[in-house]
Amino acid sequence: MPEEKQRKSMRVSELDKVITLLESLERVDKTADYHKRMAIAYLKNFADCLDDxxxxxxxxxPEVAASSGAHNKKLN
Incomplete structure (x- = not known):
């Protein structure tokens, strides 16, 4: 089985795509919506900082590119 190609870099413009995707997600509940809005705000600030x-x-x-699905891993 071929090894999955590891991403070596990310274009800053891809952050705009992530922001747009997050903005398009439907509301789940009040708490999830709060975290979504905060994530969008932080990503916009990050993208603006990089643009500046x-x-x-x-x-x-490399160690981050090799891992995936960290939010789904059990803590216990």
Whole structure:
């Protein structure tokens, strides 16, 4: 089975796509909506900061690129 290609960098413009996707999600409940709005705000601030610095691409740390689904892992 071929090894999955690991992403080495991410274009800053992809953050806008993530923000748009989050904004399009339906409301689940009050708490989830709050966290969604906070995530959108933080991502917008992050993207604006990178734009101000003229950054177009960000390298992905190898140890992070190798892991996936961290939010689904059990803590116990």
């Amino acid at each position: 610095k003229g950054v177009k691409t960000i390298k992905v740390r």
